[in-house]
Amino acid sequence: MFFNRKNLEDHDLRHFYKKLLFPRLVEERMLTLLRQGKIGKWFSGIGQEAIAVGSTLALEDDEYILPMHRNLGVFTTRGIPLSRLAGQWVGKDSGFTKGRDRSFHFGSQEHKIIGMISHLGPQLAVADGIALAHKLKKENKVTLVYTGEGATSEGDFHEALNLASVWELPVIFLVENNGYGLSTPVSEQYRCANLVDRAVGYGMEGILIDGNNILEVYNAIDTIAQSIRQKPRPVLVECKTFRMRGHEEASGVKYVPPHLFDQWSALDPLLNFEKFLLKAQIFSDIEIQQIKTEQKAIVEQEISSAFIETEIQADIQRELNDVYASSVYTSKNNGPSKENSKRYIDTISDALNLAMERNDNLILMGQDIAEYGGAFKITDGFVAKFGKERIRNTPICESAIVGAALGLSINGYKSVVEMQFADFVSCGFNQIINNLAKTHYRWGEKADTVIRMPTGAGTGAGPFHSQSNEAWFTKTPGLKVVYPAFPDDAKGLLLAAIDDPNPVLYFEHKYLYRSLTGNCPEDYFHTEIGKARLVHEGDQCSIITYGLGVHWAIEFQEQHPEYSIDILDLRSLQPWDKQAVETTVEKTGRIVILHEDTLTCGFGAELSAYIAEHCFEYLDAPVMRCASLDTPIPMNKLLEDQFLAKARLGSTITKLLAY
Structure with a gap:
């Protein structure tokens, strides 16, 4: 393996080695904990560390990186404390997701890292949006997003690359090609010789590099990044590498021919870089051992601290409060507003x-x-x-x-x-x-x-x-x-x-x-999300509805003045106004839930269940749903009219009032 140091000084190479060594030592410790049953799952990146570390070192600290499961080196190279990472992995409150998700399914604005979700492909388009924001702000910044060779078969990959190309977004799409999507070899995943061959189809450059050579990774990503900071455009990079462990440890490696382990063991990114540094007298054997001893002690201390941390106390209210970001609704106009009739x-x-x-x-x-x-x-x-x-x-x-x-x-x-x-x-x-x-x-x-x-x-x-x-x-x-x-x-x-x-x-x-x-x-104003609107008052029954259903209800009331109907327009379905619903139920005791959607599992089912559970004592009749037929929507006008809930509104109200 040839290492081209270019203009890197000795202190740079020493720094690179320490950054490359640290995730390997962390992984070795995590595998031990896995065997001891102290953690439940681990996706190993052993053998692939040069990609994460080399590419992260090539970016500026305020440039976003979107990594995947095996990119521990991104997180450690960006300086996230190992104690917090360990807290994340074992589900402690110090973790980034407060025990709500595992491994690297999180982000950190402080470190400009946006982690993945399990669906592999979606983060590629997220990188497009981040890069678009940089471009709109006229910032000369690069966004780096990782994916595996398996995810290049997903539609998300193709959509994201096409969008980045059309909009000339400064994104580096980095494919870690480690030969297997879980157990499926690349021969069963795609037919092109190399994945970068696809770049031409998107009108972008494609660059193939040795993913096990940290200096080749660093030099290539550094060169690309410098270029597209000045001339925004996407670039597709393929890093050839190999996964020395299973997809995750429970998967095993029996599906991999043994000779591949022999072949790729000889290309170990850490051991080969270490040999290079020793030969170039950047480090001595004694210094290497000293660094390993120091880093192992740090790893042990930081990971151990997560295990002795207090367990999370389950708190229902905290969980509910954290589903949504805080929002405040105010009237945005400045005093009385002129009104006009508008469509x-x-x-x-x-x-x-x-x-x-x-x-x-x-x-x-x-x-x-x-x-x-x-x-x-x-x-x-x-x-x-x-x-x-x-x-x-x-x-x-x-x-x-x-x-x-x-x-x-x-x-x-x-x-x-x-x-x-x-x-x-x-x-x-x-x-x-x-x-x-x-x-x-x-x-x-x-x-x-x-x-x-x-x-x-x-x-x-x-x-x-x-x-x-x-x-x-x-x-x-x-x-x-x-x-x-x-x-x-x-x-x-x-x-x-x-x-x-x-x-x-x-x-x-x-x-x-x-x-x-x-x-x-005419002015700027808010209608508060989550607040219903009573559009007509009555006392015989209530129609709870929304959208076009509101106008069906109003039309029915106008055509049947002999009925006295409360018509409640929900306006918001998530969240929805429980208080307004309870008020109209208590007022009339007879409820029709009307919506244009099909009957089975439509939103009316949730309303009906809530009323039955919380307002049963106010009811004088069963809650009745009036919805569209449980079929796809037909085109023919007569069939469409028959399909829609409006066709059954009159009979539903008659049945309700006769109960």
Whole structure:
């Protein structure tokens, strides 16, 4: 193995060796603890340390790195105290996730490290968002993100590289190719000779390096980083290496041919660098042994301190409090506000415009939202006013855009992502459910983004453009879900969502865009998330609903003045206004829960269960749900009308009042 020291001084090489040695010693200690049954799982990076250490040394301390399971060297090289890392690994309060997650599933803004989730690919797009924020701020910074060769088969990999290329983002995508995805060899994973061969397809450079040579890693990443700081663009780097342990220790290594261990043992990154330093007389044998003795003592002391730390005390209230970042809702206007009659769609556009004016760090992203103005023309004219840096057309890559939104938030920006249709959000589902929703609970970082969801039926658009899919998200802790029914709430809830540091799913009904007009304040204001609105008072029964269902209920009441109905518009579905629901239940004792979504496991099921559990003594009849049929949404107008809950509202109320 040839080590090219280039312009590195002797003290640099000594520093590199200490940084390379330390994670190896930590790992050896952790493997001992694993055999002793003192820890439950470990993903070993033995044999791969040169990649993590060399690439981290090549970056500036304030540049973000997004590592994976086997990149202990990133954390130790960046100076995170081993005692805190050990606290993380054994689930103590000193750990970064307070016992809520394991290994490296956390981030640290102090150290500019953003850890992974178990789904391998999503962090690639998060790196895009972090890099975009640097580019928008005109900062000459690089973002480094790791992945394994296995994850290069995932859609997230391709979406993230394509997005970075199109937007010329300063990201180094580093693939650690260790030969196996768990037990699957690379021969069964891809057909190209090297993964960097894919770079040309994205219009970017691809560089192949020896991942076991710390100086080759350092020199290559240093050169690339210096270049793209001055000329922002993505680069794909493939580091050839080998995993000397199993995928995790329980996996074993029987699936690996023995000759590969012999071959790669001879290429051990630590031992070969050590031989080089001894031959070059940078260190003596005595000095090497002294360094190892000193570092082993540190490792033992730091890890032992985590084990003697007091165990976490389970506290329900603390757990609940940490699901969401703190948010405060205030009336943002300065005194009485002038009101004008506006269409539902125009108040959404007004809210975005006001928010863009107020927040220089707010970015809008979505398909066709720039010059074209979006599929529904809500952002028409925004490019001329705010520029293409802030009004960003995206490729068709929902997962990458949601991931980039999280990256923007991590690096100081806010974003609103437009799903062209709410139905298409399924392509970004993992990023929302497992990344946006869980980030604050896991390690205290906000996910300051809003996802606009043009939703609902009534236009004959069929199964893939008409779904009311709010229930996909209402059960996920960490997300907020709002669903305005009126123009003023469309504006107030969108502004509140943008100012909220948590991820908010904002459902806007397409049918109401141009069919509904109402008074709305001209100024900047909030409709508080989590507060319902009583839109009609009555005493015979209550309709609890939201979205288009509110207008079905109002229409029914107008057509049947003989009934006296309380109509409660929830407006927010997560959190939802339990007090308002309890009040209307106590008032009338007869409840219809109405929503456009399908019946089974729709949000009404949660409301019904809550009322049965907490308000049973107020009920004079069973809680009745009126929802759409348990089928996909048909296109034909007659079939769509039959599908929708509105078709059964009258019979449901008649049945309820007759009970």
